[in-house]
Amino acid sequence: MTTDTETVDQAFVEETNEEPRMPGHESQMDDKPEWQPRYPGSGRLKGKVAIVTGADSGIGRATAILFAREGAKVAIAYLEEDDDAQFTADRVADEGSEAILHRGDLGDPDVGKALVDKTIEKWGKLDVLVNNAGEQHPDEDVTDITVQQLQRTFQSNIFSMFYLVQAARPHLKKGAAIVNCTSVTMYKGAPILLDYSATKGAITAFTRSLSENLIEHGIRVNAVAPGPIWTPLNPSGGQPPEKMDDFGKDTPMGRPGQPNEVAPAFLFLACEDSSYMSGQVLHPNGGIVVNG
Structure with a gap:
C-alpha cells in the first residue's frame, strides 16, 4: 500500500498510470458493442437539447444516438477518443439531428463549465443532462488501492457529476431531467472494484438527494444502474484480462448486456414517459434481483 499523500491537496488528479488509459477505443475492439437503436423514433425528445457524457462509446454512444432518433440535439462529451466521438456525432447526423463535440476531463470543474457554455452558445438551452462518464480500476486487495487511484476514481465518477450539475443548474428549467449512471455494484458489491462501487453508492445517494432538492423546481432526477455491459471500459483494463472470457456469464441471463439494451432506460x-418519477433507479442488469 502506498503512503504517498501528495495528491490529497490537489484539486485535480491526472489519469493514473496503473492500468491502460481508459475507457479505451471502441473502434479498436474486435467484438463491437451494439449501439444501434432498435425501433423507429416517436419524437419523445423533439426540440430538446441534451448533454451526454462519455458519449464517444458504449452506453453513452447508444444513448446519444437514441436521443437523436427521438429528436434531441446532443452535446457529446468525451475524454480523449476523438475517432469514437466523431463516429457518434456522425451517427447523430444520420438520424437527422445535430451534435457538438467537447473533449476534456470532466473531473476538472472548468471542463464541465465549458461544456455547458458551449451547449448554451450553440442551442440556447439545456433540457436533459446525462451523467454517464466514469472509470474503474480492479484491485484484488484494498491495500492495493493507491491514494492517487482513490482520488481519481471519485473525481471521475462523482465529483464530475457535482461539477456538471452546478454548471448546468442555472439553465435547467421546469420540465428538465437529469439522469445519472450508477451500477449494479452499488447494490450487490464487487470484491475487486471497491473504490468504483463506493462511487456508485455515492451516485445513488446524490441522485436521491438531488431529486429532493430540485423537485419543487419541476426538475426530475433519476438514475440507471446497469449490470455487466459490453463496452470498451472492461476489456481496456476495467476488468482483469483473465475474467473477460466469462464477463457477464454470472447473470441470470448468462451473458453481458449491450449498450442498446441500456439506452432505452x-x-x-429523460422524456415525459417518466413524468411521475423522480429519485428512482432503473436496473437493466440481466435479471439480477436487487433492492432499491
Missing part, C-alpha cells in the same frame, strides 16, 4: 427517464 435513459430515454425513458
Whole structure:
C-alpha cells in the first residue's frame, strides 16, 4: 500500500498510470458493442437539447444516438477518443439531428463549465443532462488501492457529476431531467472494484438527494444502474484480462448486456414517459434481483 499523500491537496488528479488509459477505443475492439437503436423514433425528445457524457462509446454512444432518433440535439462529451466521438456525432447526423463535440476531463470543474457554455452558445438551452462518464480500476486487495487511484476514481465518477450539475443548474428549467449512471455494484458489491462501487453508492445517494432538492423546481432526477455491459471500459483494463472470457456469464441471463439494451432506460427517464418519477433507479442488469 502506498503512503504517498501528495495528491490529497490537489484539486485535480491526472489519469493514473496503473492500468491502460481508459475507457479505451471502441473502434479498436474486435467484438463491437451494439449501439444501434432498435425501433423507429416517436419524437419523445423533439426540440430538446441534451448533454451526454462519455458519449464517444458504449452506453453513452447508444444513448446519444437514441436521443437523436427521438429528436434531441446532443452535446457529446468525451475524454480523449476523438475517432469514437466523431463516429457518434456522425451517427447523430444520420438520424437527422445535430451534435457538438467537447473533449476534456470532466473531473476538472472548468471542463464541465465549458461544456455547458458551449451547449448554451450553440442551442440556447439545456433540457436533459446525462451523467454517464466514469472509470474503474480492479484491485484484488484494498491495500492495493493507491491514494492517487482513490482520488481519481471519485473525481471521475462523482465529483464530475457535482461539477456538471452546478454548471448546468442555472439553465435547467421546469420540465428538465437529469439522469445519472450508477451500477449494479452499488447494490450487490464487487470484491475487486471497491473504490468504483463506493462511487456508485455515492451516485445513488446524490441522485436521491438531488431529486429532493430540485423537485419543487419541476426538475426530475433519476438514475440507471446497469449490470455487466459490453463496452470498451472492461476489456481496456476495467476488468482483469483473465475474467473477460466469462464477463457477464454470472447473470441470470448468462451473458453481458449491450449498450442498446441500456439506452432505452435513459430515454425513458429523460422524456415525459417518466413524468411521475423522480429519485428512482432503473436496473437493466440481466435479471439480477436487487433492492432499491
